[in-house]
Structures are given as structure tokens and as C-alpha cells.
Amino acid sequence: MDCLLVxxxxxxxSPSIYPAFSIFYVGASxxxxxxxxxxxxxxxxxxSRLSQALTKNPLCVGVSSxxxxxxxxxxxxxxxxxNHNADIKTILGGVHPSLLPxxxxxxxxxxxxxVGEGEETxxxxxxxxxxxxxxxxxxxxxAWKKNGDIIINQPRPPIKPDRWIFPLNDKTKxxxxxxxxxxSMVILSSRGCWRRCGFCxxxxxxxxxxxxxxxxxxxxxxxxxxxxxxxxxxSLGDENIGKKIKRIQGLSRVLRERAIxxxxxxxxxxxxxxxxxxxxxxxxxSFEVGVESGSPRVLNDVICKDYAxxxxxxxxxxxxxxxxxxxxxxxxxxxxxxxxxxxLKMSMDLADWIKKVDDKARASFxxxxxxxxxxxxxxxxxxxxxxxxxxxxxSKFSLSHALNPKIENLYYIAGLTFRKDNIKRNFPxxxxxxxxxxxxxxYARWKTRLLDHYLTKSMVKNIIKKxxxxxxxxxxxxxxxxxxx
Ligand code: B12
Ligand code: SF4
Numbered sequence: 363m364d365c366l367l368v369x370x371x372x373x374x375x376s377p378s379i380y381p382a383f384s385i386f387y388v389g390a391s392x393x394x395x396x397x398x399x400x401x402x403x404x405x406x407x408x409x410s411r412l413s414q415a416l417t418k419n420p421l422c423v424g425v426s427s428x429x430x431x432x433x434x435x436x437x438x439x440x441x442x443x444x445n446h447n448a449d450i451k452t453i454l455g456g457v458h459p460s461l462l463p464x465x466x467x468x469x470x471x472x473x474x475x476x477v478g479e480g481e482e483t484x485x486x487x488x489x490x491x492x493x494x495x496x497x498x499x500x501x502x503x504x505a506w507k508k509n510g511d512i513i514i515n516q517p518r519p520p521i522k523p524d525r526w527i528f529p530l531n532d533k534t535k536x537x538x539x540x541x542x543x544x545x546s547m548v549i550l551s552s553r554g555c556w557r558r559c560g561f562c563x564x565x566x567x568x569x570x571x572x573x574x575x576x577x578x579x580x581x582x583x584x585x586x587x588x589x590x591x592x593x594x595x596x597s598l599g600d601e602n603i604g605k606k607i608k609r610i611q612g613l614s615r616v617l618r619e620r621a622i623x624x625x626x627x628x629x630x631x632x633x634x635x636x637x638x639x640x641x642x643x644x645x646x647x648s649f650e651v652g653v654e655s656g657s658p659r660v661l662n663d664v665i666c667k668d669y670a671x672x673x674x675x676x677x678x679x680x681x682x683x684x685x686x687x688x689x690x691x692x693x694x695x696x697x698x699x700x701x702x703x704x705x706l707k708m709s710m711d712l713a714d715w716i717k718k719v720d721d722k723a724r725a726s727f728x729x730x731x732x733x734x735x736x737x738x739x740x741x742x743x744x745x746x747x748x749x750x751x752x753x754x755x756x757s758k759f760s761l762s763h764a765l766n767p768k769i770e771n772l773y774y775i776a777g778l779t780f781r782k783d784n785i786k787r788n789f790p791x792x793x794x795x796x797x798x799x800x801x802x803x804x805y806a807r808w809k810t811r812l813l814d815h816y817l818t819k820s821m822v823k824n825i826i827k828k829x830x831x832x833x834x835x836x837x838x839x840x841x842x843x844x845x846x847x
Contacts, residue, residue, distance in 0.1 A: 363420040364397040365389075368412065368434030370427060371404040374760070377839060378546040379405070380599070381537055384426040384456050384480075386529035390760065391481035394527050397488055398795075403537050404435060404842045415703065416443065421491055422451040422602060424484065429458040430473065433757035440471040451491060455480045457563055458756065461735040463505035465511045469753055474847050475505040477514070478567060479521045479553070483680075522567060523575040528583055530590060536844050543589050543840045548599040549587065551580045551613060555602040558631070559652070560665045560738035561695065561730060564601060569638055577612035584616060593646075598626040605632035607640065614644020621648045633679035640684045648689040651679065656712030657705035664698055664738065675839055684720035689783075691724040692716055694776075696770035698730045699741035706772075707811060713780065724783055727776040729769050731760075771816040774823070778804035788829040796825055 367389050369382035382403050389399045394514035401421070402412055423443045440452050455476035459466040459574045463475040476483045484505035489496060498506045503518030531539055533761075541547050552575055554568030564570070575583075587593075596617075602627055603613065627650040631679075632737075655661050669675035683690050694709050709830050713725045732742035734749070743749065745765055750756040777784065778801045787799050800822050807813070 363400055363415070363418045363717070364422070364492070365392055365399050365419075365484075366415050366418075366423045367399060367401050368423060368425045369401075369403040369405065369427060370432055370439055372431035372435040373757075379541050379841075380424070380548055381529070381534075381541045383548070383550065383599075385424065385495040385528060386534050387526060388424065388426075388455065388480040388484050389534070390527035390529045390531065391485055391525075391828070392488060393533075395485045395488070397485075400535070401533055401537070404439070406537065406540060406845060407670060411722075412442065413441065413446075414448045416450075419447055420450060422488070424453040424480075425625045426456040426457060427454065427458050428456055428699065429461075429756055430671055430759045431757065433458055433753060437469075437471070437753060437757060442471075444471045451818065453487065454486070455484070457567060460567055461733075462682050462756075464512050465751075466753055466798055467505055467507055474509065477503050477505055477516055479503075479838065481521055481525065481527070483518055485545075511791055520571045520573060523553075523573050526553075528586055530587060535590060535592055536838075538587075539845050542593045543844070544545050544837050545595060547587075547591070547593045549580075549584060549596050550599050552602065552604065557602070557668065557827045558666050559738065560741075561698075561736055563733055563736055563741055564762075565737065566735040567671040570602075572602055572604070574609060575617065576846050577609070578696045581586070581616045584620065585726070588620060593627075594621060596621045598624055600626070602629065602753075603627070605629075605637070607634075607636055610637050611643075614640050614646070617646075618644045621645070625649060627652065630676045630679040633682050638682055638688065642686045642688055644819065646688055648691065648730065650691045650693050651683070653692045653709075653716075654693055655698065655701070655705070656708035656710070657701070660698055660701055660705050662837070664700060664741070665695075666737065676713070680716050680719050682724070686724075689722055689724070690720065692726045694725060695730045696727045696772050699732075699738055699745045699767050708792060708810070709813060710776075713776070717780070719802055725776060725780040727772045730765065732765070768814055771813050771819060774819055775804045775807050775813065775816070778822070779808045788826065788833060793829070796829075797822075800825070 367385040369385050386399060389401055391454050392399045400415055402415060424438045425439050427433045443450050443452055451473045452471060453474045453476060454466055454472050459475045460477045466472050474487060483501060486501045487504060502516045505514045546638050553575060554572045555564045556570050556572045558565050558570060584662055593826055623645045625648045632702055653676050656673060661667045661672055693768050696706055716723050732739050732747050742765060747765055750759060785797060
């Protein structure tokens with residue numbers, strides 16, 4: 363075997379059955395170039411499969427990771443590889459190592475970091491490894507070690523959509539089937555985003571280059587998915603689906619013709635009557651709208667949303683969406699650097715206003731978490747955030763690593779107030795009685811804006827955790843069925 367690609371299991375957080383595109387796209391390119399590739403997704407595969415694969419002593423093992431709990435799983439895999447056979451080369455790729463390549467390479471168990479999109483860099487690296495070349499400085503997008511020094515090569519320009527190889531094949535199919543059966547089929551129609559939101563990795567990673575897949579390629583790929591898998595709902599998992607009406611019309615037509623109901627995300631300034639009508643016609647049933655804040659200062663000077671009319675841009679989009687049948691989920695952020703109590707209250711007021719204008723609206727208040735190399739990261743450090751210094755410490759970094767821990771209360775209070783969809787899903791039928799008292803008290807707190815001293819938070823957390831675990835039994839069954847075939 364030339365390359366074993368591993369997707370690590372996060373140690374905590376979001377149990378997700380999304381297809382592991384991060385390794386599938388890289389693997390598809392390696393396979394196209396003629397290399398022998400195997401895939402392991404440790405969210406589903408037993409650890410024994412990794413041990414078995416290692417007995418084949420692959421030339422290299424590639425591991426993917428984003429920042430946070432997935433990194434802990436990645437470290438475990440990388441250490442296991444080196445303990446098994448120190449000659450196997452380890453390659454770390456994905457969002458986290460792309461942002462902090464130097465720090466990752468300080469670990470003895472990481473030989474190479476692939477910075478940014480991995481398809482072409484991985485193929486070149488594989489070629490060099492196979493041919494015992496060591497002039498790695500010529501591989502753009504690679505970070506590596508030479509006599510103990512860490513070398514970060516020239517960046518690799520973003521890869522054009524015609525070079526993205528379709529990721530579903532005989533080896534990855536079983537993982538896609540898990541996603542389909544669990545109702546989490548995802549399709550990608552673009553990469554990157556042209557915006558510069560201060561909390562987002564996109565600027566550092568994609569250099570604000572948005573690359574849409576031509577509609578005919580999207581249509582061809584969707585046909586290829588549908589010829590192998592049977593699904594009628596999907597998410598368009600793009601960072602940004604675009605705002606040109608022609609493109610939205612193209613995506614909508616392709617999905618409508620195949621009777622697929624879909625979910626996606628949208629920016630307020632991409633909303634127009636024509637766009638929303640087209641998406642509705644195309645079968646879009648719900649989307650997430652990144653509102654982030656109700657404070658004009660935070661929106662403009664901290665997050666850099668670049669909305670021409672600030673909060674008014676948000677309000678205009680809400681009014682348009684309210685007239686459609688699409689179910690919107692308005693996503694807010696709380697605890698942003700320099701945000702005052704009054705500014706947070708503006709966000710809560712805006713959420714109330716949205717609910718008044720559109721009764722079907724849902725809202726979530728996520729806790730701002732400083733991710734490495736994002737524009738707001740420096741501001742967070744100035745506010746006292748002490749960033750982890752190595753991979754191990756980053757691996758303990760939770761998705762709600764609040765600058766002000768009290769802010770986390772709002773996540774639960776708003777969740778119990780505005781996310782009845784989640785409550786119904788997690789507490790079906792009479793189970794609702796378990797959470798109902800907390801819904802009442804959360805609502806009272808929301809109304810009075812009382813966020814401090816949320817004494818029952820740990821109980822709420824526990825009840826929700828147990829409900830999610832109950833629901834996951836179903837998912838575990840799906841995984842078992844698929845993997846036993
Ligand atoms: C789907 C998704 C999820 C899913 C899970 C995905 C899964 N399969 O398990 C869920 C919803 C659970 C999730 C959770 C979280 N996510 Co998330 N997620 C995404 C999302 C939307 C898509 C990922 C994807 O498939 N991309 C498509 C693939 C092709 O791109 P890619 O992963 O970058 O892979 C390319 C390169 O990175 C590289 N590469 C990747 N791996 C490897 C490995 C090797 C060996 C090589 C050579 C190359 C390589 O090559 C690939 C092809 O070019 C991204 C945003 C995005 N569009 O990327 C955010 C994103 C990755 N998530 C993010 C975050 C922060 C999280 C959370 C911490 C919480 C949160 N705020 O959402 C949790 C933590 C999960 C955990 N417990 O560890 C951040 C990561 C920031 C960071 N510094 O790491 C992103 C970038 C979103 C953002 N805009 O901030 N997430
Ligand atoms: S619109 Fe979304 S993907 Fe684009 S920069 Fe903002 S948060 Fe990131």
C-alpha cells in the first residue's frame with residue numbers, strides 16, 4: 363500500500379456522520395495518479411482496522427484534522443503509526459495544520475504538513491517519496507523538516523474546480539452510505555469564500571478565492587452520486603454558494619429536476635426576492651443565515667461583515683425570507699472581543715425582532731471561539747486569551763472556548779428558547795417532559811436578559827447530552843449495518 367488516509371474521531375463534541383471529504387478528495391487524486399490508497403474513518407471503523415492496515419507497512423499515512431477535539435484523535439493515530447514503524451512517513455493535513463504548520467512539525471510524530479488544499483501537494487510528495495527524492499523544497503504547499511529545521515515552502519495556488527476529482531468510489535462508498543442512511547448526505551459545489559469575517563479561517567486558508575464548480579460539472583457529479591446512492595435530501599456544504607442569480611438558478615434547477623430537498627447557508631447581503639424565490643422553487647427547505655451581531659460597531663469594525671447598510675441589510679433579508687416557505691436559522695455569535703453588554707443586548711433584541719417578523723425563524727447564539735490565524739485572533743489575545751502552545755493543548759480546545767465563560771449560558775438559554783426543532787428531535791413525545799421545565803425558565807431568563815448565575819446549566823447540559831446519546835443509538839445501528847456488509 364502506498365498511502366493510508368485516516369480521518370480521526372473527535373474525542374468529544376458533535377457526533378457527525380458527514381462524509382470525510384477532507385481525505386476522500388486527496389485520496390481520489392492519489393488514486394487517479396495510480397497510487398494504492400486505503401481509507402479509514404475512525405468515527406466508524408474499529409481501531410483494530412487501523413492496526414491491521416499498519417501491518418501492511420504503507421509508505422506513508424496521511425491524517426486530517428481541524429482544530430479542537432479531532433486533533434486529539436489525530437495525535438493518537440500519528441503516535442500509533444510511529445510506534446508501529448518509525449520509517450512510515452506521516453503527513454498531517456487539514457485546516458488546523460494548514461494554519462499552524464510550524465507548531466505541528468515540532469512534534470516528533472509529524473514528518474510533513476500539507477498546507478492548504480491537499481490534492482496536488484500529496485501527489486507530488488508521494489512521487490518524491492516513491493522515488494527516494496529529498497529535494498522537497500520544490501513542492502509548493504509542503505512544510506517539512508531538514509536536519510531538525512522546519513521549512514515552509516512556497517504556498518500552492520488554489521486548485522481549480524476541474525482538478526477536484528469526484529470522491530465517491532468503491533473504497534469510499536460505504537462511508538457515503540452511512541451519511542445517506544443517517545440523513546446527512548452532503549454535496550459540495552464550490553470552495554472558499556470572498557468575504558473576510560474576522561472569526562473565520564477562510565482568509566488565511568483560501569486567500570478569499572471563491573471557486574464555483576461549473577453547473578454542468580455539478581450536475582454530472584450529482585448524477586454520479588445518484589447512480590450509486592439513493593437520497594432525496596442533501597446539504598449543500600459550501601462555505602458560500604454564491605450570489606449571482608444565474609448560478610443559484612443553475613443549482614436550483616439541477617436539484618429540482620432530481621426532486622432533492624436541500625439545506626444550505628446564505629449571507630444576508632446575498633438575499634434578494636429573486637434569489638429566495640429561485641431557491642424555494644429549487645427545493646431549498648432550510649438555510650443558516652450568518653447574522654452574528656445586532657451591533658453596528660461589532661458587525662462592521664470587529665467582524666468586518668462589510669454589509670452596505672449594516673444591521674439594515676440583515677433586517678431587509680429577514681423580511682424577504684419571512685415571505686418564503688424556507689425555514690431560516692439565524693446564527694449569532696456572543697462574547698466577541700471588545701463586545702460590551704449593551705452590544706450583546708442589541709443582538710438579543712435583534713433575535714426577538716426577527717422572531718416577531720418571521721414566526722418560523724430559529725436562532726442560535728454560538729460562543730465566539732478564537733481559532734488560529736483568523737483576523738480576530740489577535741484581538742482575542744489582546745483581551746487576555748492565552749493561546750495553546752502545542753498540538754496537544756490545541757486538542758483540548760472546545761468549540762465553545764469562551765473568552766468570558768458566562769457567555770456559554772446564553773448558548774443554552776437561546777437554544778431552549780429558539781431551537782424548538784432540536785428539542786423536538788432530541789426529546790420526542792413524552793420525553794419532552796424532561797426538558798420542559800428548563801424551557802420555561804430559559805425563556806424567562808431570555809426575556810429578562812438574565813444571563814449570569816445559570817445554576818441549572820450543568821443539569822441542562824446533562825439532559826441534552828443523554829438525549830443526544832439516545833438518538834445516537836440509531837446512528838450506531840446504521841454504522842453497524844453498513845460496516846458488516
Ligand atoms: C462539515 C464540517 C463539520 C462537520 C464534521 C465534518 C466531519 N466530516 O466530521 C461538523 C458539523 C461536525 C463540524 C464540527 C466542527 N467544526 Co467543522 N466544518 C465542516 C466544514 C463545513 C466542511 C469540511 C469539509 O468537508 N470540507 C471540504 C474538504 C474537501 O476541505 P478540507 O477539509 O479543508 O480538506 C482539504 C484540505 O484541508 C486538505 N486536507 C484535509 N485533510 C487532509 C489530510 C491529508 C493527509 C492531506 C494531504 C490533505 C488534507 O486537502 C483537502 C482537499 O483539498 C468546514 C468548512 C469547510 N467548508 O471546509 C468546517 C470547519 C472545518 N469546521 C470548523 C470548526 C471550528 C468546527 C468545530 C470546532 C465547531 C464549529 N465551530 O463548527 C467542530 C469541531 C468538530 C470536532 N469535534 O472536532 C472550522 C475549522 C477551523 C479550524 N481552525 O480548524 C471550519 C473550517 C469552519 C469555519 N469556517 O471555521 N464541522
Ligand atoms: S461568509 Fe462564512 S465562509 Fe465566508 S468568511 Fe464569513 S464565515 Fe467565513
